[in-house]
Amino acid sequence: MKTETPENFKDAKIARRSFLRYAGAGAASVGLLAVASCHKDHPINFNRGIDIGSGDTGILNYAYALEQLEAAFYIQVINTPYSGMTDNEKAMLTDIRDHEICHREFFKAALGAKAIPSLTVDFSKINFSDRASVLGAAKAFEDTGVNAYDGAAYLIQSAEYLTLAGKIVSVEARHAAYIRNLLKLGDYAGNDVVDTNGLNTSLTIAQVLPIANTYLSTKVNASNYNYVA
Amino acid sequence: MNLFNIIEEIENVDPEFTERISPRRDAIKNITSFGSKVAVSALPFALGTMFKKAYGATAATASVVDVLNFALTLEYLESYFYNQGTASAGLIPASDASYIADITDDENHHVTFLQTVIKSLNGTPVTSPTFDLTAGNGTHNGPFKDVLTNYQTFLAVAETFEDTGVRAYKGQAPNLMGNQVVLTAALSIHAVEARHASAIRYLRALSYGAAITPWITSTASVGNDTGIVGVNANYAGEENVMQGGVDVSKLPGVTTGSTIGIAAATAAFDEPLAMADVLALLVGTFIVH
Numbered sequence: 002m003k004t005e006t007p008e009n010f011k012d013a014k015i016a017r018r019s020f021l022r023y024a025g026a027g028a029a030s031v032g033l034l035a036v037a038s039c040h041k042d043h044p045i046n047f048n049r050g051i052d053i054g055s056g057d058t059g060i061l062n063y064a065y066a067l068e069q070l071e072a073a074f075y076i077q078v079i080n081t082p083y084s085g086m087t088d089n090e091k092a093m094l095t096d097i098r099d100h101e102i103c104h105r106e107f108f109k110a111a112l113g114a115k116a117i118p119s120l121t122v123d124f125s126k127i128n129f130s131d132r133a134s135v136l137g138a139a140k141a142f143e144d145t146g147v148n149a150y151d152g153a154a155y156l157i158q159s160a161e162y163l164t165l166a167g168k169i170v171s172v173e174a175r176h177a178a179y180i181r182n183l184l185k186l187g188d189y190a191g192n193d194v195v196d197t198n199g200l201n202t203s204l205t206i207a208q209v210l211p212i213a214n215t216y217l218s219t220k221v222n223a224s225n226y227n228y229v230a
Numbered sequence: 231m232n233l234f235n236i237i238e239e240i241e242n243v244d245p246e247f248t249e250r251i252s253p254r255r256d257a258i259k260n261i262t263s264f265g266s267k268v269a270v271s272a273l274p275f276a277l278g279t280m281f282k283k284a285y286g287a288t289a290a291t292a293s294v295v296d297v298l299n300f301a302l303t304l305e306y307l308e309s310y311f312y313n314q315g316t317a318s319a320g321l322i323p324a325s326d327a328s329y330i331a332d333i334t335d336d337e338n339h340h341v342t343f344l345q346t347v348i349k350s351l352n353g354t355p356v357t358s359p360t361f362d363l364t365a366g367n368g369t370h371n372g373p374f375k376d377v378l379t380n381y382q383t384f385l386a387v388a389e390t391f392e393d394t395g396v397r398a399y400k401g402q403a404p405n406l407m408g409n410q411v412v413l414t415a416a417l418s419i420h421a422v423e424a425r426h427a428s429a430i431r432y433l434r435a436l437s438y439g440a441a442i443t444p445w446i447t448s449t450a451s452v453g454n455d456t457g458i459v460g461v462n463a464n465y466a467g468e469e470n471v472m473q474g475g476v477d478v479s480k481l482p483g484v485t486t487g488s489t490i491g492i493a494a495a496t497a498a499f500d501e502p503l504a505m506a507d508v509l510a511l512l513v514g515t516f517i518v519h
Contacts, residue, residue: 076484096443098484099494106481106490107498111474151417160404165474167400167417168499172445174424175500179444182432187329189429190336190422199339201421203414 050220050230051117053206057158059225062117063206064166065108066221067149070213071142072101073122078139083132090183097139097176104169111165121218136184143177144194145204145212146170152203156226174201292505294412295353297402298344300505301416304398305340306358307516308391312337314363315388318378329433333388333426340419347415360518363387368518373460385434386458392427393446393456394464394508396420401502424500448496463511467503471495 053062075098082091109116128134150170157163178189194202207228214220220230292300312334315321322330345355366372377383399420406413427444434440440457446468447455453468454461471479471492479495482488490498513519 093443096445096447096494096497099490100445100498102484103478103481103490103494103498107473107476107478110476110481147421151414151421154403154417155410155413157407160407161474163403163407164400164502165499167403167420168473168501170417170421171396171400171424171427171500172498174421175428175445178425178428179432182429187332189432190332190425195336195422195425197339198343199336199422200343200415200418201425203418 050214050222051120052222052224053117053226054115055225057162058112058115059223060153060157060166061108061112061162062115063153063210063221063223064150064169065105065112065116066120066217067146067209067213068101068104068108069120070122070216071146072098072105074124074127074138074142074216075101077124077129078135081129083135084130085132093179094139097179100172100176117221118219120221122216123218124216126215133184136180139180140177140184141212143173143180145209146173147177147194148202148204149206149209151201152205152209292402292405294406294409295348295351297405297416297505298348298351298353298412299356300402300508301399301419302341302344302348302355303359303517304395304508304512305337305344307361307512308395309334309337309341310358310361311363311387311391314378315384321378321381321384323381326433326437329429333429336422336426340422343415343419347412361516362518363516365515367514372515382438385430385438386456389427389430389434389456390458390461390464392423392430394503394511395423396427396500397464397503398505398508399423400500401504401508403502443497445497446500447493450492453496453501467501469496470499470501473499 053059053066075094079091079095079098086094124138127138147170150166150173154163154166154170157166177194181188181191196202206223206226210221210223210228210230214230222229312330316331316334348355360368362368362370362372363377364370364372364375366375374383374387377387399416402416403413403420406416429444431440431442431444435442435444442456446453446465448465448469449455450471451469452462453465453470455465455468469492471477477495478498479490479492481490481495483490483494509517
């Protein structure tokens, strides 16, 4: 997009309008729209990474970023199983992988042209051949996912999206409880994640993204929610 | 079973219930005539439909205190269930005692927490209904009659309660929009109920051979994946694959050309239940009239 001129930009806008009017246009216009929209709404600054944007689009992109991370993690877990992975563990972790891919693809579809790009992950801190390392990371991803959805839910303006976030967060909580049980039977709702009122903890966007960014080469920012890496 | 007692009970939970239906004289007439025609055994399901009409498909606007009192009613049930189980000598094996005790503690804390929140909003916490853990509406001879003597039945009821609790909280989230503190608290309980549901399912699979996953893995036509007879209504709709207008079972899967498929698509999204649907499942069975 370096060579883009104001004229080109105007063309892109027209392409967007006609796309909206004629949804179902060919792949070429979809591609054009994606590039134009990406440029406009989620500027890629190589020093500062990608911004999730604002409003419900911002929250959906936030969720999309986390689901990209989780899906990539479990794909790797199943591609390179840790030593001693039982058949049952493999089956359950494959289930989780597929749920996370489903979440990722759902957000990608729901966001359409407003989606942030695919993120490049960095799992160099995880030893995929070691059970404790993998399940420890899985526990962190799942517990953080629950904290993230619960902490951002109040920012969602559409009742439909709030319900969709609710449909996903309870599945993340099921995953979290399962992973924790694998690490230590009975730790499904440990007191590091459930307080003395019986409430799950929650985290703000500005608290979650620094954690997520430690596993991302492409840094994700939320300038409208008080966080820039 | 007296239908108007049930409506009274709903009013305890949702004081605006009569208001919702009173502008529609026809609706009341329908309820009266309907009640005389339908067999008692079919009522829980029939009621669900009528309450849905009263609330309207999209105009459910229960107040924050209504929602919290609804949640409190469910927590009373769960808390009573686990406390009764714990007090039943010989029911819970020593190996599982602390595992179940942690859930019991959480449910007791939920009761106290919700009572406190309701009072802080100048509301009045509902009192606990009378329960019949056999689902026998006070006969203590319902379909789960050995719930406090047979540990497998106890776990089956626990799983159903937890999964249904998740659905109930989820269904109320839109009614709490605009109230950051209460919405976040409700979703925080929702997540804990989901952890419990996963934990009970894992225990049943790990130690007692149940062919279930920690998540609800439905088929294309049946939501209920538990193998428990008589609870299909608690899982009705979990087989849904349409999310935000997208058939998520057809989205791209892990390998090129593959799709997510029905099992993963149904398990990846837990489905909500409306307040009236939850009450229709419980009132006249676990909640006594």
